[in-house]
Amino acid sequence: MMTEVEARAKGAAMMRKLKGTGWTLHVHENCGWHYYASNKYISVHPSHDKFFVLFTIKPDVVPGGDTFWPDGEHCDDPQEAVESFMKEARVRLNMARRAVEHVEKRALGMRR
Secondary structure, eight states, X not given: OBOHHHHHHHHHHHHHHOOSSOOEEEEEESSSEEEXXXXXXXXXXXXXXXXXXXXXXXXXXXXXXXXBSTTOOOBSSXXXXXXXXXXXXXXXXXXXXXXXXXXXXXXSOOOO
């Protein structure tokens, strides 16, 4: 188990590796100290010296609750975890778009 000081130090190290703006470090106690970073719809979490991403469509729910594709690929680097997740999210988004377009066109007879 980590101490608060260790969680804050490891969290700070993780934050230095994340690109972009808007990242917030969260450090909390729950049977030991833990940390994660969030950026509105996405959060990055450590797991056994690797990192994984949770994603939500509700920005006030991060990091848990209404999550999609949780606990996906575990990566050595937090930025790599974000980029890997976003690649998979784009694939799934395109699959959902094609499915919706098919239903609109075929099952509902709608024209675009």
